[in-house]
Amino acid sequence: MSRNVLLLPGDGIGPEIVAEAEKVLNKVNDQFNLGLTFDKALVGGAAIDATDSPLPDETLEKARNADAILLGAVGGPQWDSLPMAKRPEKGLLGLRSNLQLFANLRPAILYQQLASASSLKPEVVSGLDILIVRELTGGIYFGQPRGVRELENGERQGYNTYQYTESEIRRIGRVAFEAAQQRGKKLCSVDKANVLEVTVLWREVMEDLKREYPDVELSHMYVDNAAMQLVRAPKQFDVIVTGNMFGDILSDEAAMLTGSIGMLPSASLNSEKQGMYEPCHGSAPDIAGQGIANPLATIISAAMMLRYSLNEEKAAEAIEAAVSKVLDQGLRTADIMSDGGKKVSTREMGEAVLNAL
Amino acid sequence: MSRNVLLLPGDGIGPEIVAEAEKVLNKVNDQFNLGLTFDKALVGGAAIDATDSPLPDETLEKARNADAILLGAVGGPQWDSLPMAKRPEKGLLGLRSNLQLFANLRPAILYQQLASASSLKPEVVSGLDILIVRELTGGIYFGQPRGVRELENGERQGYNTYQYTESEIRRIGRVAFEAAQQRGKKLCSVDKANVLEVTVLWREVMEDLKREYPDVELSHMYVDNAAMQLVRAPKQFDVIVTGNMFGDILSDEAAMLTGSIGMLPSASLNSEKQGMYEPCHGSAPDIAGQGIANPLATIISAAMMLRYSLNEEKAAEAIEAAVSKVLDQGLRTADIMSDGGKKVSTREMGEAVLNAL
Ligand SMILES: CC(C)[C@H](C(=O)O)[C@@H](O)C(=O)O
Ligand SMILES: CC(C)[C@H](C(=O)O)[C@@H](O)C(=O)O
Secondary structure, eight states, X not given: OOEEEEEEEESXXXXXXXXXXXXXXXXXXXXXXXXXXXXXXXXXXXHHHHHSOSSOHHHHHHHHHOSEEEEEEOOOGGGTTSOGGGSHHHHHHHHHHHTTOOEEEEEEEOOGGGGGGOSBOHHHHTTOEEEEEEEOSSGGGTOSSOEEEEOTTSOEEEEEEEEEEHHHHHHHHHHHHHHHHHTTSEEEEEEOTTTOHHHHHHHHHHHHHHTTOTTSEEEEEEHHHHHHHHHHOGGGOSEEEEOHHHHHHHHHHHHHHTSOGGGOEEEEEXXXXXXXXXXXXXXXGGGTTTTOSOOHHHHHHHHHHHHHTSOOHXXXXXXXXXHXXXXXXXXXXXXXXXXXXXXXXXXHHHHHHHHHO | OOEEEEEEEESTTHHHHHHHHHHHHHHHHHHTTOOEEEXXXXXTHHHHHHHSOSSOHHHHHHHHHOSEXXXXXXXXXXXXXXXXXXXXXXXXXXXXHHTTOOEEEEEEEOOGGGGGGSSBOHHHHTTOEEEEEEEOSSGGGTOSSOEEEEOTTSOEEEEEEEEEEHHHHXXXXXXXXXXXXXXXXXXXXXXXXXXXXXXHHHHHHHHHHHTTOTTSEEEEEEHHHHHHHHHHOGGGOSEEXXXXXXXXXXHHXXXXXXXXXXXXXXXXXXXXXXXXXXXXXXXXXXXXXXXXSOOHHHHHHHHHHHHHTSOOHHHHHHHHHHHHHHHHTTEEOGGGOOTTOEEOOHHHHHHHHHHHO
């Protein structure tokens, strides 16, 4: 049985960090006899430059046929003035939507070795381990109608539509309840049900689902309060489930609580557990090409891929153990550097993980 | 010249904290010969219980005729299951919309005396002084169409509309640019222009406005990044301007960075500088009626009211100085209590401010 992994380096630091993850994947492929084959394709700005489209047909075709996808990052200032439909982000959004990768899992975990990197007090974040489950193929990101129209008085009005159907809410709800069952059995659903009708329906469906998961404690929180509570006392959360837009905001806020966003992976899954895996951080155009980016979030994303889409728990654990070992050795890329650390480049960090495997 | 101030105690701890602010206002009214007259009305849950409407006509009438309004807070669990149109929040939203209070000013200031209350490291937040300017009468809060509909396949879909016209964006933009001119001359406009068309227009109008304020440095940030940057390095910001929904989330997050949300005021102004002033915190039903709530955010909101809507800078400063003095004296309500503080009740805190005046 051969399984195919598609690598999508993308833009900015994407190619540098995916290159290191590729080496790590090659090594565990041999070590654990995984039978993985690898392919590569263009997406985002890199694809725009080469083909004039952020998501070329060839890339989409390869993605559909892949068992799992590892993505670097997309976007950069050189493409910022393009019209919406031609921007690098449309490559990412197109993959999510075409493959129906509706379940975005974003862990916010504090690595004990990097505790001092957080801007929060140690007692507030030590041991932090939250999972944010974000709906990824609906909500205001994809709602129709959308655009800019001219009103009768001649002025322009921009508009977008925030919408969810019961079945969209139910399927992401199930993912979140199941994740909570595997973890601390606490699920917090975040909405703005005191103002937005679409989230009144969201809350209702979550309440309905609760009956199927009697072992999970469900609570509801307004999004403004959630943004506060993440700062005040993040350890009160186990699993958070929310829509696409609120999830975008809260998962980035939660990631930053750890102070080491260069360490955080993410998974985007469809109902066949086919998945796209990517670091939480973006394309960081300001440091692209300098060989100083942190490849660990991408390497940890590769571990997540082995676990969730390829069912290779042992190989996943081996990678995670190797990452922990290099941190114990004091190796640090610039973004997680602190007193006493040994500063290394992107490639040196990748090599160190290889050696630790 | 007599000017009228309308007091809207509202729900939960609202009546307790507004009572203390009222005493403070009465005292400066005498001391500074302000010629203020006071009136009171029902709003929110209290109004629902008495009149079946969260915003009775009589209240709206009084609000229209007031020179300024001081609001406690609205909402509580006993009204949470009411239909959207009958909820306490509609009282607040109705006031904002009917009086066209489009400019919501939310300072996030760290009181040096309370620095230890923050969950962030002292060096990250010491001296923090951000102003968030939130658009308050448009965006997805008020966009039409909205509701829950049945689709052809029989399932329900919830939907809301996020919309802004150029003129709505321009008027809040001007408020923000002018505020930045009075402060550190840096304005950060927050949007999601890589995904949402309505915020592409937002960004365009802000860029347009920039030419009228050449002394202000304008930057743009995506909302997910802003949520991160507030945690990572909040002091990079001077003034932030954003729409209603993003502003709801970011202003609460920013407020919590200080660790003392019980200290933070807010102002909601229309183009005649008529304004509604309220503490940033909510109605805190869990501690209502116990006499332990912190009245300082409401008292500081009263000072803001004197400054912005009533043009009484001296009286405003006197109140602020009195608040600073009671903090120096070590007086603390439960929410801001820390080692060495002297714990006081709502009323004792109010009395202390009166004595310090
Ligand atoms: C690049 C952008 C379109 C994307 C999003 O908003 O979903 C990113 O912020 C993310 O969270 O993956
Ligand atoms: C009570 C609620 C409707 C309100 C809002 O969302 O605007 C509150 O959170 C606020 O920020 O003033």
